[in-house]
Amino acid sequence: MRDVAMVGAGMIPFGELFDQSIKDMVSGAFAATLASVDKGMPVGDIQAAWFGEVQSVDGFPAGLLADTCGLLDIPVTRVENACATGNDAIRNALYAVGGGYVDVALVVGTDKVRDTSAASTFWDWMSTNRDMAWDLPLGLISPASFALHVARYMHEFGATREHLARVVVKNHRNGARNPYAHLRFEVSMEQVLNAPPVVEPFGLLDCVPQSDGAAGVLLVSRDVVDRYTDKPVWVRGVGTGMDRIMHAHKTDLSSFAATRKAAKQAFAMAGIGPQDIDVAEVHDCFSGVEMMTYEDLGFCDRGEAPRLLEKEETSIGGRIPVNPSGGLKSKGHPPGATGVAQCTELFEQLRGDAVNQVDGARWALAHNVGGPTAVSAITILEGPRG
Amino acid sequence: MQIAALATYRPTWADARGRRTLGSDEDVATLAVSAGRLLGGRLTSVQRVVLVTRRPDALLGTAPEVVLEGLGLDPSTPLVEQIGGAPATLETLLGSAEGTLVLAVDPVAPAASAAALVGPGGITLDGRAGARHSVPVRTVPLPGATDLTYDDPRLLREGGWKRVVRELAGSAEGERHLVIAGVTAADAAKIARGASGVAETEAAAPLLLLARLAGSRSPARLVAVENGHGVAVDVTVAGAVPVLAAERSAHPAPVTWAPSVAADIPASPAAYARAFEAKVGLKAGVCSCGELNYPPRAQCQSCGVLEPQRLQPLPRAATVYSVVTVRANVPGKTVPYSLAVVDVDGTGVRVLAHVTDDPPGAAPIGSPGELVLRRVATRAGVPDYGYAFQPEEQQA
Numbered sequence: 001m002r003d004v005a006m007v008g009a010g011m012i013p014f015g016e017l018f019d020q021s022i023k024d025m026v027s028g029a030f031a032a033t034l035a036s037v038d039k040g041m042p043v044g045d046i047q048a049a050w051f052g053e054v055q056s057v058d059g060f061p062a063g064l065l066a067d068t069c070g071l072l073d074i075p076v077t078r079v080e081n082a083c084a085t086g087n088d089a090i091r092n093a094l095y096a097v098g099g100g101y102v103d104v105a106l107v108v109g110t111d112k113v114r115d116t117s118a119a120s121t122f123w124d125w126m127s128t129n130r131d132m133a134w135d136l137p138l139g140l141i142s143p144a145s146f147a148l149h150v151a152r153y154m155h156e157f158g159a160t161r162e163h164l165a166r167v168v169v170k171n172h173r174n175g176a177r178n179p180y181a182h183l184r185f186e187v188s189m190e191q192v193l194n195a196p197p198v199v200e201p202f203g204l205l206d207c208v209p210q211s212d213g214a215a216g217v218l219l220v221s222r223d224v225v226d227r228y229t230d231k232p233v234w235v236r237g238v239g240t241g242m243d244r245i246m247h248a249h250k251t252d253l254s255s256f257a258a259t260r261k262a263a264k265q266a267f268a269m270a271g272i273g274p275q276d277i278d279v280a281e282v283h284d285c286f287s288g289v290e291m292m293t294y295e296d297l298g299f300c301d302r303g304e305a306p307r308l309l310e311k312e313e314t315s316i317g318g319r320i321p322v323n324p325s326g327g328l329k330s331k332g333h334p335p336g337a338t339g340v341a342q343c344t345e346l347f348e349q350l351r352g353d354a355v356n357q358v359d360g361a362r363w364a365l366a367h368n369v370g371g372p373t374a375v376s377a378i379t380i381l382e383g384p385r386g
Numbered sequence: 387m388q389i390a391a392l393a394t395y396r397p398t399w400a401d402a403r404g405r406r407t408l409g410s411d412e413d414v415a416t417l418a419v420s421a422g423r424l425l426g427g428r429l430t431s432v433q434r435v436v437l438v439t440r441r442p443d444a445l446l447g448t449a450p451e452v453v454l455e456g457l458g459l460d461p462s463t464p465l466v467e468q469i470g471g472a473p474a475t476l477e478t479l480l481g482s483a484e485g486t487l488v489l490a491v492d493p494v495a496p497a498a499s500a501a502a503l504v505g506p507g508g509i510t511l512d513g514r515a516g517a518r519h520s521v522p523v524r525t526v527p528l529p530g531a532t533d534l535t536y537d538d539p540r541l542l543r544e545g546g547w548k549r550v551v552r553e554l555a556g557s558a559e560g561e562r563h564l565v566i567a568g569v570t571a572a573d574a575a576k577i578a579r580g581a582s583g584v585a586e587t588e589a590a591a592p593l594l595l596l597a598r599l600a601g602s603r604s605p606a607r608l609v610a611v612e613n614g615h616g617v618a619v620d621v622t623v624a625g626a627v628p629v630l631a632a633e634r635s636a637h638p639a640p641v642t643w644a645p646s647v648a649a650d651i652p653a654s655p656a657a658y659a660r661a662f663e664a665k666v667g668l669k670a671g672v673c674s675c676g677e678l679n680y681p682p683r684a685q686c687q688s689c690g691v692l693e694p695q696r697l698q699p700l701p702r703a704a705t706v707y708s709v710v711t712v713r714a715n716v717p718g719k720t721v722p723y724s725l726a727v728v729d730v731d732g733t734g735v736r737v738l739a740h741v742t743d744d745p746p747g748a749a750p751i752g753s754p755g756e757l758v759l760r761r762v763a764t765r766a767g768v769p770d771y772g773y774a775f776q777p778e779e780q781q782a
């Protein structure tokens with residue numbers, strides 16, 4: 001496979017974007033992505049595009065990207081892989097560029113969740129990833145689907161709600177300084193612990209907000225990278241792991257099997273291990289998911305994730321800073337955009353341009369987990385010095 | 387005719403007056419199954435089922451197939467739905483041949499259900515007498531509608547049940563004890579010295595009284611009444627009769643079970659029909675390698691072969707593997723509710739289920755209990771049945 005570089009990455013600020021249509025959001029992210037390319041990127045150079053969108057809004061997704069951004073002469077494909085859509089769309093583009101089929105590929109991820117009322121679309125979203133006969137009628141809502149894992153983990157390893165709250169406090173502290181974040185404020189331990197319960201053990205502040213957003217990245221082959229930048233970020237590893245859809249069929253809820261499989265693939269491809277990662281964007285849709293994922297990614301041993309939080313090793317300045325962008329928790333979580341926006345943050349981190357810069361970061365990892373905890377996608381990036 | 391075994395069930399929840407009332411996941415079908423399943427292995431002798439209730443959930447009900455599957459009976463077993471109260475239950479018993487399972491269900495407070503298996507046994511009913519006058523004081527217009535009660539309790543008492551009991555008590559004079567189904571225990575005590583009744587006054591009442599009589603050997607005259615209609619029999623208890631009872635201590639029911647945010651949960655009757663036998667019968671797919679797959683799946687999750695799997699009933703005892711409680715509003719659902727993944731003891735099978743008959747959040751990981759048939763949702767107006775986890779009662 002050819003080496004593949006990320007030469008541009010951009011996003012629009014996430015939030016409740018009532019004043020923007022999904023087409024406005026997509027064109028905004030596309031413009032920001034093009035503008036981030038050091039030496040410029042003519043639209044005509046793009047040879048293929050992948051569009052990550054979980055829930056279709058305003059119709060035919062691939063056509064929406066092609067038409068909105070003037071990409072009518074190249075193939076455009078929609079990717080839908082639940083909350084792992086963003087990083088999985090990047091994997092698809094990587095295969096095309098790395099495989100030698102195109103030299104320049106665009107990935108745009110988006111979702112617009114605030115064009116319809118939460119109650120009216122609640123079951124539409126649920127129906128997209130629940131078994132109609134068995135799981136849908138039980139009301140296995142997304143926080144409950146993840147909480148069943150976190151509750152089992154807490155039972156086995158003695159983690160507490162305070163450990164979960166540490167994730168939230170840390171990510172809000174980072175997000176408060178990120179101009180692209182949806183929830184730009186800090187929260188205290190007390191606020192997190194005293195927030196109204198959503199699904200025990202999660203309170204309101206343990207959960208992501210409902211955000212609209214869009215983000216994009218440009219991947220190019222080593223052959224043409226010099227045309228676009230002298231500071232490329234290399235896409236060294238990708239992985240997409242699957243697990244059983246139904247909780248009844250999963251073997252161990254104290255872990256996310258999909259994440260473990262995606263990590264194994266991505267680390268093997270990159271030829272590095274978890275100890276080499278300097279900064280990570282981890283899927284913190286619910287506080288405890290980030291905590292558990294430390295172990296599934298290999299950042300610490302089994303049962304040690306609460307210790308990592310106690311020692312603030314995943315805070316900026318710690319051994320392995322996680323979610324310097326604020327994470328999904330503070331930055332927001334429009335599912336199709338989330339993974340792409342993680343890479344936007346890491347693109348800046350590895351080039352030394354991030355708001356919450358992790359000093360000297362060389363290796364970075366972006367992680368999504370989603371569906372009924374049944375899919376994970378991971379992207380491993382290396383900075384320009386590589 | 388003779389009764390071989392009896393079973394009685396009362397729901398866990400109690401209304402503001404302390405009367406047992408249905409949980410949000412119970413209805414006529416689940417109540418019938420809750421009582422009937424108590425008969426256990428005796429159900430293998432069932433040839434025919436009669437379901438008696440004054441209040442079917444719907445006039446074109448979904449109950450028959452749910453009751454048969456929930457009891458583990460062959461779906462081709464004859465099942466007759468009989469609308470009626472206490473007299474109808476007694477008439478049904480008297481008209482039933484050996485092998486008939488009579489299920490009587492009272493879904494309104496005070497709610498109860500009961501089952502009687504007709505066949506050689508310790509209880510004998512004979513000496514039938516009947517009376518019928520037109521005293522339509524209490525009527526039930528349609529499923530789900532409010533009862534109509536003519537505003538004259540004296541008419542109901544004097545022209546209705548008192549007159550009927552007087553006409554039918556006959557042989558109760560002397561050594562026979564008088565028991566009355568269809569009026570409250572308090573009213574029964576007023577009509578004759580030593581007469582007894584039960585709080586539940588509809589279809590289940592005669593069976594609840596027979597279950598009580600089974601413990602004593604004194605002969606009794608049982609009168610079942612409803613408005614101006616009554617049926618009476620002599621009850622003779624000659625030997626031991628198994629009486630199986632399920633009655634958990636009461637929990638106060640919420641003021642309302644209605645979802646705080648209304649919404650229709652999407653349904654696919656076609657998907658439900660495909661899942662029905664496994665979902666309502668609690669049956670796993672059995673692979674040729676021996677693995678039990680639940681919910682059944684095309685590919686064995688152990689050995690990976692793709693081949694048709696026959697269905698096999700699972701045991702009901704289970705232990706909580708993980709559990710969470712949903713407290714945020716969920717459109718179309720009654721909150722809070724607990725969702726658990728439970729290990730079915732000794733099978734390697736896990737089930738995702740609501741926790742039922744317990745205050746949400748009360749059963750932690752490791753709690754033992756059993757899977758019980760419940761109406762897990764109503765989708766697009768259609769009831770959806772499956773299994774819920776009922777934690778074992780805490781010893782006080």
Ligand SMILES: [Zn+2]
Binds near residue numbers: 676686687688689690
């Ligand atoms: Zn097998």
